[in-house]
Amino acid sequence: MATARRYRANRLGARATALAAAALVAGCAVAPDPSPPARATGNLPVREAPPEPRSPASADADLRSFYAGVEKQLVDSGRLRRDPAPADLPFTDDDLIRDFVRVALYDEYTDVNGRFMHAERPALLRRWETPVRVAVMAGGSEPAEEAARDRSNVAAFTQRLAHLTGHDVALTDGNGANFLVLFMTTAEREAFANQVHETYPDFAPAVITALRNASIDNFCITYAFWDKTNPSVYSAVIVLIRAEHPAFTKMSCVQEEMSQAMGLPNDSPDARPSLYNDDLEFAVLTEHDAILLRMLYDPRLKPGMSVNEVLPLLPAIAADARAAEERDSGVTLAVN
Template sequence: MRRVLRRATTATVLLAALSACETSQLAPRSTSVAPASRPDGLRREPAPARPQAPSGPSQASLELERYYARVQADLLAQGLLRTDGGGPDTPFTDTMLARNFERIALAEEYERGAGLRPSSGRLGRIKKWVKPVRVSAEFGASVGADRRVTDRNMLTQFLNRLGRVTGHPISMTRPETANFHVLFMSEDDKGAIAPRVRELVPDVNPASLEVFRNLPRSIHCLVIAFSDTPGGYDYGTAIAVIRAEHPDLLRRSCIHEEVAQGLGLGNDSPEARPSIFNDDDEFALLTTHDERLLEILYDPRLRPGMSAEEARPIVRSLAAGLTDGA
């Protein structure tokens, strides 16, 4: 149902916009040729009317809105998209937490630099932010003022929660000072997504850019994080796209999943429960289990680039402490 791109590429981050300049000799600046006199009685033809900009969403956007409303209704009817964060019916032990951390934080769902090509599933290395995370909300031209306020507030509240959980500096800021950009875009804004991504990351991998350019309907939202160093694992820039056509709960779910994944929890596991990092869509929002994963990831003993073998004893010790050894 709700699937997203969970990948970390290793492009060097160059936050500089490219510009181009063209010159043209379409007409001289002045002329010595006098215009002919206008014949008497000649009627002036009215200037052609300028085409009017659409006053509302396109048919394609409206169809997507109806489609995602059906998706949310179907999931809720099945008892999915829970918002309770887990409870007595979803216990987890330290062993389960450590195992889920390895699959979600160390493995990757997609091959690096290959767009949506599935990865081999092998365990990789720790990926996380070292510098402060400065998040901005950007909106397509089609997104109304009321929706912008709602989404920005929703994002701000979630960032405050993530800051408390991780102990890492995470906050809202303006687009010009951000390093984590959350783009709320409708189908009518899709033409602006790839240029904005290229503006933020001029050397973005072509396969990654193509995903942004042609989002299939099955991808409800996505995030791509970029390292500050070639081949590195220290995140320096992230870009998330969330479809504006989503109903409220799916849109909030996308905020939770994409921002958390952009912090370094980049994979899914069918064994993770209670968790949003699971394809079954049982939970819509970050759970207590997922908070523990973030606490482990942002413990200073885990450094970007550490292998699974290096991280494993630290992860097991932290998992035991977070679950009282249960």
């Protein structure tokens, strides 16, 4: 795969800002009303104080060491599992229906006075209706080999999303991008936020604030924006993944954030086996999650549907999506 686009840490440059603007200006150069949905992945189980910031280079090195330790702690405790179809966690169609309602028809974050707050609330069904064009941006501090690997992971998962949803999802070199996946350090992320704000001062304040002040206990964050003419249709997405993460954590962030940005904005403690659960039990998209994506893009569902409209359709949709996943995988899913 081609090496990811690179922008120097000390000057992200007009091209980076232009790419972000091109992806977002149609849907949200001015924050929509109501505010755009956004979500953050599960918090890290931090048991020690994060490193104190020093120079940009030393701060990056400290954070890399810190996140490597957190990843090891999670793996050692039995989390970040890599088995997409675990035999110890069977699930029924009723489980799929329950989890779909909670993950697809609730928002996890709410814009409160220009800041995103964790406040779960019911939502209408949302998804993409226009083609999704994914662009990858890497900060200049990321080594070329890491940037190439990250882009390869995004490219492979983009193809998988297209297959699971049946929607037009493809990688682009930046032309027509409306789905940005950013791999940036803290300093690069802050510079990027400042450039977007300077160029577009009315750009969604909550997003600018969150980009500047992303908490150390977030793995990765997604900001999804809807079409001004239809708040149930996505128009643009920014996925922010910390460049300081080790490779495995970054790969997990790619799979969780990109899949949820297709229209599964919430997490649920009952969803298992699933990425869409803040306990971080799984690191890869599970067959349970693949079925939820198939359900979301079933033609019997339409953007803007309420839970009462969706529920009667879900038994047949879940059964059909499960059968499709079984045909694809060649593996019979465990059922209670």
